[in-house]
Amino acid sequence: MTRASRPGSPGGAGVASLHGVLGRLRTESGAAGLLVVVTLVALLWANSPWSGSYTALWHTPVSLRVGDLTLDMDLHHWVNDGLMVIFFFLIGLEVRQELAVGALRDRSRARVPLVAGLAGVLVPALIYLAVVGGGEAARGWGVVVGTDTAFLLGALAIVGPALSNQLRIFLLTLTVVDDFLAVSIIGLVYSEDLEVVPLLVAVGCLGALWLLARTRQWRSAPYVVVVVLLWYATVTAGVHPSLAGMAAGLLVPAYATQRHKVEAARTLFRDYWQSPQAGVERSVRRGLARSISVNERLQESLRGASALVIVPVFALANAGVDLRGGLLGESLGSTVTWGVVLGLVVGKLVGIALATFAAVRLGLGQLPEGVGRGSVLGGAALSGIGFTVSLLIIGLAFDSASDLGREATVGVLLAMVLAAALGWAIFRLAARRWGETTADLPTTLEPAAGSGADHVRGEPDAPLTLVEFLDFECPFCARATGMWRDLHAHFGADLRYVVRHLPLEDVHPHAWGAAVAAEAAGRQGRFWEMHDLLFSRQDALETSSLLGYADELGLDVEQFAFDLEDPDVADLVQRSADSARVSGARGTPTFFVNGHRHRGPHDARTLIEALERARRG
Template sequence: MTEGDSLPRFPRLRRVLHQRRGFSDSEKTGAALLLGATVLALVWANLPFGNSYDEFWSSTVSLQVSGTGIQLDFRALVNEALMTLFFFVVGLEVKREFAVGELSDRSRAIVPVAAAVAGLAIPAAIFLLFNHTGETGHAWGVVISSDTAFLLGALALVGPRLPGHLRIFLLALAVVDDVGALAVIAFFYTDQVHFLPLVVAALGLAIIWSLKYVRLGQGPAYLVFSVVVWGALYASGVQPTLAGVAIALLIPVYAPRRREVERAAELSRAFRQSPNPAYAQAAVRGLLNSVSVNDRLHTLYSPYTSFIILPVFALANAGVKLSGETLAAAFTSPLTWGVIAGLVVGKFVGITGMTALVKALKLGELAPGLTLGRVAGGAALSGIGFTISLFIIDLAIDDPRQQDEARVGVLAASLIAFVLGWAIFRIVDKVQPPSRMSLVLARPVDPRRDHIRGAADAKLSLVEYGDFECPFCSRATGSIDEVRAHFGDQLQYVWRHLPLTKVHPHAILAARASEAAALQGRFFDLSPLMFSHQDELELDDLLAYAATLGLDLNRFEEDMRSADVVNRVRDDAIDAELMDVHSTPTFFICGKRHFGPYDAATLIRELENSKEMFTVAEAKRLEKAQQELQHRGR
């Protein structure tokens, strides 16, 4: 079965918008809005009629209560108030990745974490080579962080057609990058600290942490105490945007739990039987409670940060007056060149070099298909340091002239990094065309990880990418049984996951159930049960099948939600995408992709041909070995 979308009326537009698989429309739209706001800011700042740009963003707004209050200009309102929500969303992503996401597995996280640390340190060191004396040395934080929104947008535009594991790698790297940038802001760009407001902020954070035990009124309580924490940090002298991160790290995150899901289903059933406002409110609360607060808030606020706050931030901060005097000063300024070299060279060398080092020392491994060339392209794009770079300019530099020089450096570095990334990806694609990658198995069979029937050391292999809800995969099981009976121990059959979620809503759940069964040694016992009941793959059905097999149900359900199981299913799907596999079942015979019918006779014939090729190759290797022995004997 093929997973595909209905074709639009304008095929050329479709190719432009959808040629990059693996990216959501929201990521592309967010990057486009950010770029549009940047261009608008530059145009506005360079219009011929005076200084309307600076005058507008210097306008003030104040809030006074009984003689006490705060006064901010529009730019500070954006940078210190609205950006708090942006950092809050970043904090939610950080918490989720470390709790249940890509960074929850230490062995999977070591390469992007090490690369991110090098990508923080080396750019700062390069910047200080240009600015080791004078006040500008304090601005080294400008070059440490990549802009995640622009990075993903650029990757969608100029990256490889099938980004696969590269996107996951860069997302994990961006999370660590954000953590480092936030720590730098907290420790190096906070001036005078007042103790009493800091105590109030700490008490507010403690109350926010305790709200996870409150069943009613969580939303208003989170809002009220979040405002208290922000105001206290503002009064204390600490960068108030850090309130967003601190609050986010206290928000609980967990996979959906069966008890809450069942409760939500009961409430929804009650409302369906007797519709009334009380049941409606109870059903809504039940549905919300079945998902972690972290997930709910991230889903709620991400569109606001991507589509409103970040574009407004760019509009408020990217408006550099590109006069001849400004450009001439920037061209000779060590501050500008330090920013350019730090972001472009530092990010590229730091990320690529550390990845190569970790790989060479075998401290970590790159995912299948994630070559060092692709990492280099992503590292080059990581030099697009926009949002946090502009944010730190405002914190680290007081002189407006030097601020403009640093902003010119950020804009120039982002453009150079974009072009450099594009060039690297084009070179890599020429050296290793994507078309070749679709013909061979991206990841070799690994007995320690793969689900194998037959001898693990068999010379013949048949790898299937399948979907437990796909009727064609179910029918193919008979062919596979015949093939295995024909070859016996000469063949190893391997199952890998390709859940087609657009046409099979229960495919991912079934795949995770099979992995949970595998952790109790019953993968190939649960699989036929699911194939024979493809219309009954709800959670309760899967638990019933597990009970039939005598599995530990508590462990089974917990494993289904675990990061290891989630990542394993996702890895198989990403491998399939990398090889441009988008239908099930798809077979690889001895590492080569099989096209055409997959009946037993066809598969046996293809495997026999591979067997003959192995025999000839083995004979040649044996003959060569004998000749070498004879030569040594002489």
């Protein structure tokens, strides 16, 4: 071990401190704080005696040459038209993920935020146009349509309720529409002088991405190569590459992780553990990659770079407005500045809030559980933070260095401050007037573990309790993954394990019948034996198979069959599912550690850490 990394050494402490800082920056509030700092640095630099170096830096010419292909742009355009494509590609990936396995998969749940997102684009644009009137200033209507998702979520983490996950999901769904429309506006409205041949090449690249998805290509490299070619074609064609980035992300396939692929990867890893050779290691990496969708892998690779590098560099390049020479005073008297401020701060709040309440009143959908009217108003106010998309459109509509461009930039920065302050005030008011201290699902187990209907493994008076809401067709529940064995080996008699039913009948058609079968076996004192057997036979849970399992366990099959039809047995499953609803469990597996809902990964190591924290606390 080197001196620099030895535990307790100054170098080791420095490395640990650096890792701690990076960890904080990767949180939503940390990323938002980084953007604020970078924005202030840009403003101070642009208004300092060294402002000339700021301007000169971003006008530095940079050329890219590959054979006969050449691309010449200054550094500012490389940031806006190059690096930011990764940002918009990531947005496209996230939208595709939401459509495939996320909030947008259930169209009924998505209607309200979709309507709100549409109104959150239209109303700000109309307010801006009403304030500025016609002329050249009207070209900037697109400045107010976008919401900076990273800043929005960061501000929510700072000024919103302590628990606001349900509101966060609602706002993320809303910004899917916002981002899609904003990027479409950039690509279609602010693109000029189109070149036909490169445009056809770009269309061909989109077709290639579609073919890769159709042929279930699991490697990420082919997608990356095609996206780079697509970017070059769109830049050359005169279309703003943000549209290409979004479209490319939408074409990268996303799907839920499948258990059999995870098990195949585990088998490969066992081979490596027994024979650690380079060829086997390569097979393990391929097996792991196959088990996760290429969409999710690309998101994981790009999210940190986008939040910690790309967007901050963009802010540094675009937020530096020279306010000297009376520009600040002129901006405060400019219709462009106030059009941007009112469009973002008032337009987003009014458009999103009114559309949300109207959609609910008309029966198009419901607000997420735990999200009240105050939370909607506070989230709508925070949506007035335009920043990234707004600054990008300023450069396209006016040129950032022009008078109109600088006035619009002042408006964006002022709106960012006002929107955050307004959101904070609304959240405080909602907490005092309407008692909305959270915007999330319940986090406390109801009823407490150990009630008469609970099935318990371990000592009844063990100091630690882990409750799992399970579904017998769930491929990642504790018994299915073997995770329970690791927990029991670690804690022994100090841990009691309680299971409750949460049959997800919309995705697992045999889950309810299997849960009833377990309870029917429980009437004959064999719940846990049936529990284990059902998880080992997850691919065969039809009624005929359940009767066969009863016979295999030596149960009274006739009584078991009668109990399968007994309403009192089904009521036990229903009461368990009702407990999940009031406790905030919506999927399986969901765990409660000493009565509090566990968040995050549910592998054995993570749950052991959570249980150890509970023991210390």
